[in-house]
Amino acid sequence: MTTLSQLPDSAGRFGEYGGRYVPETLVAALDQLAAAYKRAKGDQQFQAELDELMRDFVGRPTPLTFARRLTDHAGGARIYLKREDLAHTGAHKINNTIGQGLLTVRMGKKRVIAETGAGQHGVATATACSHFGLECEVYMGAEDVRRQSLNVFRMKLLGAKVNVVEAGSRTLKDATNEAMRDWMGSVEHTHYILGSVVGPHPFPMIVRDFQSVIGHECREQCSEEFGGLPNVIVACVGGGSNAAGIFYSFIEDENVRLVGVEAGGRSLNLGDHAAPLCHGEPGVLHGSLSYVLQDEFGQTAPVHSCSAGLDYPGVGPEHSYWKDQGRVEYSTVTDDEALDAFCLLSELEGIMPALETAHAIAAAMKIAGAMSPKQTLVINLSGRGDKDVQEAARLLEQRG
């Protein structure tokens, strides 16, 4: 029997999920990418270059921090934070863009495109392209450009061109459509750095692998810190790349409870949340079969979250498989609970988390409180909250 860590299969499937639901024009590029990645994965020189970049440019390994006051506050399990907020550019996104950037250089392509929602993946992509000397164009919805003007400035400063997308709902989903449309016409000389474990095969696998450095490090650090594996790991899930990155190294350890946290938004009505695993159904979006929020005819539904990085109607196909297999639990946290957790971690630990990450913290507090002080819980602190300060201030004022 195939074990969980051996997926996807050769057709890019995690069980029934995944695959390549894309126009034929892109299939050759996906095959080329899969082949280039396979060679790179087996090439010691590529791995050595990547390791060096992770250490000297990204700043890895990121620490595992014991959260003493948060632990006292929850009154249960010992809580540790895997500090992806301390990676260069302030989030886990850079792990993937550096990996794919190096792959782009190997494939001999000179131009990179990317989609971005809040701008974190856009900034991480622009950073990698600047480092490697690649031309970079980022697609961003007009609505997100307005909400995240600082990240737009950052990307431009890093030498990227930002293409404002006016189509559809003018957010991440539409930016992804436009990036794929660009790629339809530019496949021969352009690489598309997709930002999460979504999209057609081999993207979900490649992004997971580049992000799995989080879990590898965490495993070693837990061993050094308390001589074993953690009892619980909690991570937020939008597309699902930080969660996949930390879960993957523990997926075969059945005693480690894995919890993914989706955006519960303002209500459980369709359009008010961004929780496809908890409240969606299997369907096709952006090239793969996975849980998705759609209407009864397969039209993508509108979504909402206070956190732009979780504001996406789809999720990575591997998460869908983990859900159906019962290996990972998925739950939701509301906008309000996330905002509380954003404040709580800032006050108690001196760490401002991203609003995305705040969802994981809120869920973890509930879980840790019901555990014994002899047990341990790790939160993947996927990103820092500086980008969200204005939005948090606005939401807190609104709440009064």
Add this chain to the structure above:
Amino acid sequence: MSCRIDEIFAELRAEGRTALMPFVTAGYPSLETTAAVVPALEQAGAHIVELGIPYSDPIADGPVIAASMHEALLGGVTPRAVFDLVRQLRSQTKLGLVAMVSHSIIQRMGPAQFVAEAAGAGFDGLIVPDIDIDSAEAIRKPAQDRAISFSLLIAPTTPEDRIGRITALCSGFVYLLARVGITGEREDVPDLTARVQTVRRHTDLPITVGFGISKPQHVAAVTASADAAIVGSALVRRMGQAKDPVAAAASFISELAGSLSPASPR
């Protein structure tokens, strides 16, 4: 059961002619307009009409068709509304009616259910532009059972061994992309003679060509080697801009139909 698409191409082939296949977005600018434009396209010399079922995220489509789908969806056009439209049109036209439909819609309704409803309404075929060919059998089989055609795309980037895999799944006709990139009007059309010959080595099915076919001389050029020309964005744009979309569509298609080349000797 016989398939109307096969009959249309057989008849044209016997007469030494090629086909014109206009694409319109179903429900754009309204369902009433689509109902009126299809018979007008037949009058103007079209042989098969592709009806695009509006989808929220059509990644193969350029701005014109993507915006038309967005607008149709805002107007509340669902796949079932398109089936009702086809049911109504079926008694008025002998045209082949083919649905251009994204996999997401088929997946959500279930392939067998979707094909049954589409065929039951009077569709003669399906084109699925974003299929995973490893899972194509789930649609191909019910389409075969209901005697409707099932057509997939072949791209300029498709390697030859894969062309054989794709054509083996198709019935009715194959859809050859004239170029990389998305749908939309272009100034020129590449010479496809060699590419058409390559595809013919793998299949006897008619070869249709689309993406960027916008002018009479493009229609003449592609039908010099292929069996049909598909025209989408250029038509949808005209319909969107005209005061009388039906008249605008008819006059444009009539002009293009006059530019079809005779069938090349086989």
